[in-house]
Amino acid sequence: MASYLPVENGTRSFWLSAETEFGSTRTTENLPSEVDVLIIGGGYSGATTAYYLLNGKNRPESVLLLEARTLCSGATGRNGGHFKPSFYSSSISHTEKYGQKACADITNFEMAHLKELREVLEKEKLDCEYIVTRGCDVYTSEKGAQRAIANFHHMMENPYVENKHEFQLHVGDRAKILSKMPDARACVTGPAGQMWPYKLMVALLEICTTKGLNIQANTPVLSTEKQKNGKYLVHTERGDVIAKSLVIATNAYTASVEPRFENKIVPIKGICSHIISSGAKAPAHLTNSYGLLLPQNSDYLINRPDGSIILGGAKEHLFPYKERFYNVVDDSTLVPNAEDYFEGYMEKNFYSWQESKSAVAKVWSGIMGYADDGLPYVGELEEKKFILAGFGGHGMPRILLCAKAVAKYIKGESSEFEVPRPFLVTPERMERTENGVLASLQAVVEK
Ligand SMILES: Cc1cc2nc3c(=O)[nH]c(=O)nc-3n(C[C@H](O)[C@H](O)[C@H](O)COP(=O)(O)OP(=O)(O)OC[C@H]3O[C@@H](n4cnc5c(N)ncnc54)[C@H](O)[C@@H]3O)c2cc1C
CATH class of the missing domain: 3.30.9.10 (D-Amino Acid Oxidase, subunit A, domain 2)
Structure with a gap:
């Protein structure tokens, strides 16, 4: 299998001009040996999952975030900064595929992000040039x-x-x-x-470190394996960590830790x-x-x-x-x-x-x-292994509430993932071998 890990020396985006030493944070010199929750990926998905896990009640005792490069150096630090809920553009195709109610749920979910983001910004008094x-x-x-x-x-x-x-x-x-x-x-x-996405995510991660988050930048996860006791053994070049729960927030690079996503999240x-x-x-x-x-x-x-x-x-x-x-x-x-x-x-x-x-x-x-069918994968892949990934070119108005849903589920505050049904990980989606990504993208230039 090809390597799906992020490469070194990514091009420098305009947003990464705000990068500080915090981007290379290692909260502790060595990796902890065991944690309650281990998040793989330090972009929008990983940062906001950490934020919701460490906010309010029922916080896990220990949360570790492993990032392959510097924080937010993936899509989140390189995007267009546009936070635009999509109202209508997929109405016909989504209704045909998922029905009228689920189609509306996706639109309503995206619109709810405007309110949720404003609440987070006001609560935390964050400046990310949000307009x-x-x-x-x-x-x-x-x-x-x-x-x-x-x-x-x-x-x-x-x-x-x-x-x-x-x-x-x-x-x-x-x-x-x-x-x-x-x-x-x-x-x-x-x-x-619209906003400066890098500034928002890094500010949220800084808040998380005051609440006990251990961040380890420049620490790619090489693989994970489930142990007989139900915990996960996470392998890195800097040693192994045992995690009671795992969150896969690796988006484009998901096949680097979950090979079953090769050809499913491209x-x-x-x-x-x-x-x-x-x-x-x-x-x-x-x-x-x-x-x-x-x-x-x-x-x-x-x-x-x-x-x-x-x-x-x-x-x-x-x-x-x-x-x-x-x-x-x-x-x-x-x-x-x-x-x-x-x-x-x-x-x-x-x-x-x-x-x-x-x-x-x-x-x-x-x-x-x-993602192979155009929608993100959110939910539980196997016991206590969670995922939120596959956000395509449209993650800004989808990720925040997906992260909140995953965090609420992990904390036992909800017995289901509160996201639109078509986003959920299901056996049917996981068994699908069809992949419509190339056709959907090439249609853009053929019209
Ligand atoms: C050029 C471009 C423009 C875009 N414009 C917009 C826009 O205007 N509006 C919009 O809504 N969306 C846009 N997007 C999409 C949006 O940026 C993404 O949907 C969103 O940032 C995804 O966040 P994420 O945290 O899931 O992924 P990422 O930000 O990619 O974060 C994943 C992180 O996981 C890390 N990682 C991966 N594998 C491993 C591993 N094995 N071990 C440890 N760490 C690992 C990566 O290094 C990375 O930091 C754009 C994307 C790009 C690339």
């Missing part, structure tokens, strides 16, 4: 616009969906004005947020950039955050408080070339032509940038974990 935005999905091809319109109306007819009044569909000139994009044919707007390489204004005239600030569904591409964009832009996608340079992105864990390289793709993008696509000049300040890559 409430209006998420705006813009469609510039007729086919894409028609598909979006059909999905939007389909979702509006679903009686189980909450907060419908928050979403609006615009077409024609209205779509151009609202999106600020001359080529817009349709756009859908709704509540969203590492997919993505590209993102930081754009600055370089002309004499500064462009007007974009108050929307964006999903940009262009012919051959599907990009995402946020306008940062300092006026710069985080823009990701460039899929026309990835998805037609399987070897560049599929089953790839290497985030130490970019892909050919990615930089050129982002050059001049703002002037080309937005009215408010037409008299300004943009410059690409940084480009980086990151690895997403796409």
Whole structure:
């Protein structure tokens, strides 16, 4: 089997400019010999699971987090910073597959993240440059616009969906004005947020260390084995640890510790950039955050408080070339032509940038974990071995409450995982051998 461990020397993202020594934390010099809960992975999933485990009552006595590289150096430290619940775009396919109620549950669950995140930020008084935005999905091809319109109306007819009044569909000139994009044919707007994900997760981990979390960075887990007494023996190059419960929060790299996820959670390489204004005239600030569904591409964009832009996608340079992105864990390289793709993008696509000049300040890559059926795996793989992984390019409005659900279950505060049913680990999902990842991604550039 190929190695699914993260590689050394990942490209440096804009967000990782906030990295401090804490990223390499080792709370104790040596690994503890035995712990109650051992979390593998120090990204959004691992950090928030630790946070909810160590908050409130029923805290485990000892929690250890093992991270292969520095903290949050995976997808969480490399993403687009966009926190946009997806309301309508999969309405038809999710309803066909899971039924009307489960389809609505996914949307309602994502929307609930806006409230949950705000509560965490206010409770902990955290600054991660969180801004409430209006998420705006813009469609510039007729086919894409028609598909979006059909999905939007389909979702509006679903009686189980909450907060419908928050979403609006615009077409024609209205779509151009609202999106600020001359080529817009349709756009859908709704509540969203944006932030500096690295700052949030590291702040949460710092809080966790005051509550007893032992963090061991630069400590890849090589394998795990179940002992006769039901506990897990976790192997690392720095020695072994015995854990009563295990949490797999390794996302794209899950096959490195759970080989049964090879071909079930596929590492997919993505590209993102930081754009600055370089002309004499500064462009007007974009108050929307964006999903940009262009012919051959599907990009995402946020306008940062300092006026710069985080823009990701460039899929026309990835998805037609399987070897560049599929089953790839290497985030130490970019892909050919990615930089050129982002050059001049703002002037080309937005009215408010037409008299300004943009410059690409940084480009980086990151690895997403796409699940075979498109939805994350959350739940118990075997007794006291838990997982939350497979969040694809859309983890921000899904992970927080998945982590809370896993933590509540481990603490005995809930007898079930409080996540949408299609996210749950089930024998049917685990036995599936079909994998729709490649087809779903290549469809993006064929439309
Ligand atoms: C370029 C890019 C842009 C994105 N943009 C967005 C966006 O705008 N909005 C959005 O919602 N989502 C976005 N995503 C997806 C989002 O970032 C992810 O869904 C989310 O960060 C996943 O968090 P995670 O903790 O599960 O995974 P990760 O952040 O990847 O964390 C997993 C961690 O586990 C560690 N690990 C792996 N294997 C081992 C091992 N064997 N031993 C020890 N540690 C191990 C890794 O080093 C890593 O730190 C984007 C992703 C990328 C790559």
